[in-house]
Amino acid sequence: MIARKIIAIASRDYVTNIRRKAFLAMLFGFPFLMLIIFGVQAYFGSQMKSGSFTSNAGFIDYSSLNFESNSSKLVKYSTAEELKTALLNKKIDAGFIITRDYLKDGNIQLIVRKGELTKPGEETALNNFLLARLLESVNPDVGKRIQDPANVQTFEIDRNGQESPGNIFKVIVGLGIGIALIFSLFMTSSFLLQSIVEEKENRMIEVLLSSISAKELMAGKVLGLGALSLTQMAVWFGLALLFAGIVQSQMASQIGALQLDKLISPAVLLIYLLLFIGGFLLFSSIYVGIGSISTSMREGQQLSSILILPAVTPLWFMNAILVEPNGIISRVLSMFPLSSPLGMIIRMNLTDVPAMEIIASILLLYISVLFFVWASAKIFRAGMLMYGKRPNLKEILLFLKEA
Amino acid sequence: MAEEIAKMDSVSKTFGDKKILEKISFSVGKAEILGMLGPNGAGKTTALRIFMGIMNSDSGNVRIFSKPFSEKTKESIGYLPEERGLYKTGRILETLVYLASLKGMDGGKAEQRARALLSEVGLSEYANSQISELSKGMGQKVQFISSIIHKPKLLVLDEPFSGFDPINLQLIKRMILKLKEEGTAVILSTHQMEHMEKMCDRIIMIDRGKQVLYGDLKSIKSKFGKNTITVSYNGKLPKTIEGVMEINDSGNYAELKIGKGISPNSILKQLINEVEINAFELKEPSLEEIFVEVASR
Numbered sequence: 001m002i003a004r005k006i007i008a009i010a011s012r013d014y015v016t017n018i019r020r021k022a023f024l025a026m027l028f029g030f031p032f033l034m035l036i037i038f039g040v041q042a043y044f045g046s047q048m049k050s051g052s053f054t055s056n057a058g059f060i061d062y063s064s065l066n067f068e069s070n071s072s073k074l075v076k077y078s079t080a081e082e083l084k085t086a087l088l089n090k091k092i093d094a095g096f097i098i099t100r101d102y103l104k105d106g107n108i109q110l111i112v113r114k115g116e117l118t119k120p121g122e123e124t125a126l127n128n129f130l131l132a133r134l135l136e137s138v139n140p141d142v143g144k145r146i147q148d149p150a151n152v153q154t155f156e157i158d159r160n161g162q163e164s165p166g167n168i169f170k171v172i173v174g175l176g177i178g179i180a181l182i183f184s185l186f187m188t189s190s191f192l193l194q195s196i197v198e199e200k201e202n203r204m205i206e207v208l209l210s211s212i213s214a215k216e217l218m219a220g221k222v223l224g225l226g227a228l229s230l231t232q233m234a235v236w237f238g239l240a241l242l243f244a245g246i247v248q249s250q251m252a253s254q255i256g257a258l259q260l261d262k263l264i265s266p267a268v269l270l271i272y273l274l275l276f277i278g279g280f281l282l283f284s285s286i287y288v289g290i291g292s293i294s295t296s297m298r299e300g301q302q303l304s305s306i307l308i309l310p311a312v313t314p315l316w317f318m319n320a321i322l323v324e325p326n327g328i329i330s331r332v333l334s335m336f337p338l339s340s341p342l343g344m345i346i347r348m349n350l351t352d353v354p355a356m357e358i359i360a361s362i363l364l365l366y367i368s369v370l371f372f373v374w375a376s377a378k379i380f381r382a383g384m385l386m387y388g389k390r391p392n393l394k395e396i397l398l399f400l401k402e403a
Numbered sequence: 404m405a406e407e408i409a410k411m412d413s414v415s416k417t418f419g420d421k422k423i424l425e426k427i428s429f430s431v432g433k434a435e436i437l438g439m440l441g442p443n444g445a446g447k448t449t450a451l452r453i454f455m456g457i458m459n460s461d462s463g464n465v466r467i468f469s470k471p472f473s474e475k476t477k478e479s480i481g482y483l484p485e486e487r488g489l490y491k492t493g494r495i496l497e498t499l500v501y502l503a504s505l506k507g508m509d510g511g512k513a514e515q516r517a518r519a520l521l522s523e524v525g526l527s528e529y530a531n532s533q534i535s536e537l538s539k540g541m542g543q544k545v546q547f548i549s550s551i552i553h554k555p556k557l558l559v560l561d562e563p564f565s566g567f568d569p570i571n572l573q574l575i576k577r578m579i580l581k582l583k584e585e586g587t588a589v590i591l592s593t594h595q596m597e598h599m600e601k602m603c604d605r606i607i608m609i610d611r612g613k614q615v616l617y618g619d620l621k622s623i624k625s626k627f628g629k630n631t632i633t634v635s636y637n638g639k640l641p642k643t644i645e646g647v648m649e650i651n652d653s654g655n656y657a658e659l660k661i662g663k664g665i666s667p668n669s670i671l672k673q674l675i676n677e678v679e680i681n682a683f684e685l686k687e688p689s690l691e692e693i694f695v696e697v698a699s700r
Contacts, residue, residue, distance in 0.1 A: 203488030210482035
């Protein structure tokens with residue numbers, strides 16, 4: 001019967017929150033936003049990498065090299081006036097002047113219309129053009145190598161000496177999962193906070209506590225919103241798989257197989273799930289405590305916003321983690337319970353984290369979950385019945401002792 | 404007393420150094436209404452919260468249906484707290500069914516009962532309306548329904564009449580009395596003495612956390628004695644009357660509070676000489692008078 005009541009509370013919170021416009025906007029808006037960000041990044045990245053001119057440009061050669069254009073997008077002019085006129089008449093978007101002493105000092109003057117910048121990749125295209133012209137007299141194979149000296153192929157070696165090709169997608173997927181997890185975690189925790197503060201503000205709480213214990217009420221809420229969070233993650237994961245499938249079928253020749261099964265093994269997925277559930281329980285129990293001592297939603301949000309800082313610390317120290325995934329900063333951030341859900345996921349995607357460290361991180365996370373659930377349940381029971389006044393630290397300590 | 408339904412025995416509670424309740428004991432029987440009286444801040448709400456298992460006591464115990472309080476017990480109790488409200492979103496029927504499910508009620512039965520009660524309070528056409536569409540008074544009727552939807556054996560009402568207009572107040576009063584007739588034990592805490600006096604079988608009065616009065620309403624009244632005389636008269640009432648401590652004169656009707664040991668006959672003798680008497684009656688003290696007297700001690 002008690003489990004039935006917990007489920008009734010969980011169902012109500014789940015249904016109420018899944019209908020929220022903010023939730024639906026985030027559920028479908030977040031992947032869409034990510035898609036736009038990655039799409040824009042990929043577009044500019046490809047522009048930078050392509051090495052050829054994407055818009056019309058012109059040049060004058062004052063050096064003794066007498067370069068000729070090899071592209072329809074790059075027009076050679078004989079005087080600076082002609083170049084400037086073409087630029088102002090928008091026949092070209094950038095003008096390059098190869099100076100007289102170019103061979104000695106390498107100086108190139110770039111002219112653009114006032115207030116405009118060159119397009120991404122334009123300078124790379126110029127470099128490629130100059131390099132190709134300079135290497136015309138060199139052996140073609142040597143010339144190719146000078147232009148592209150190292151085609152790096154990364155191989156990873158594990159503890160057993162097994163070699164496997166490195167996969168940049170692994171880092172991207174890991175980082176994506178970590179960020180999605182933190183987003184989902186904070187969003188549903190903030191719904192939990194809202195639900196508690198609302199029930200306190202609406203004076204519903206005492207009615208509920210006359211039917212169900214404070215622990216059951218808390219359990220029901222955490223269960224309902226935990227399910228909401230998992231729904232969100234499942235939808236995002238599904239959309240990500242769908243997108244990956246489309247990309248793979250359309251661009252297999254360019255990017256090679258994504259091999260998602262190799263990116264996330266079932267064991268790794270289980271660790272992610274444990275970190276996610278632990279992180280959710282940790283933050284939601286703290287949010288329950290905050291909600292029960294807050295007198296309004298605004299006050300609750302102000303108090304809870306402090307928690308976001310430690311949770312996203314791994315993103316601040318991203319460079320340090322990338323350089324030294326087994327360094328002291330990386331280790332601390334993947335062990336400290338408030339930052340470990342994100343810290344450990346990022347680290348696991350960069351290096352082979354020893355199993356003992358993963359176990360220790362999960363254990364620390366769940367031990368702190370036990371502590372915060374205990375403390376929050378006590379604060380919740382006493383704090384929920386205080387209307388219009390936020391208890392001070394002394395009173396909170398009293399709740400922990402007496403409630 | 405009828406079959407005992409619930410009992411609070413010697414319950415004490417302190418917050419930090421502050422004593423909120425000191426050895427409070429009372430009981431309520433089947434088909435009985437127990438009135439809980441006390442000035443603001445006396446500790447009534449804390450006593451009721453402990454009674455409902457929402458708060459723990461430092462010492463003493465609560466027994467309901469002759470058993471120690473348990474979470475399961477809550478299913479047989481209805482509670483209307485003083486600080487009450489409703490969700491801002493959701494439909495009325497849906498909310499009532501949800502609250503009934505927390506009392507262990509089956510969905511179908513809960514809906515049937517909710518519809519019947521909504522009809523009884525004149526809100527049947529609002530069953531599928533949003534809560535936000537209700538007026539304050541309508542909202543309070545829905546809150547009252549939520550406390551009795553599961554046909555509780557014990558009903559705890561903290562200031563149930565506050566905010567009701569006289570017509571709805573009578574309606575709620577009738578519903579409480581009907582529940583009593585059906586065998587429900589009711590604990591009623593209110594400041595409105597006239598209702599308390601007319602509805603309650605027994606009284607407990609708490610002042611500054613202490614139980615200062617407890618017992619059968621009739622015996623409490625007789626303990627305080629008949630010390631008020633009402634007089635209907637023509638003429639001019641003297642400003643002072645020997646043996647009378649307080650005169651409440653309305654022109655041709657007066658209430659005279661007599662001192663201890665003063666014979667009503669001596670007052671009548673004095674009045675006969677001064678005014679023409681139409682009626683002369685010796686009255687019991689009202690609950691309000693007892694309340695004021697005890698609280699001002």
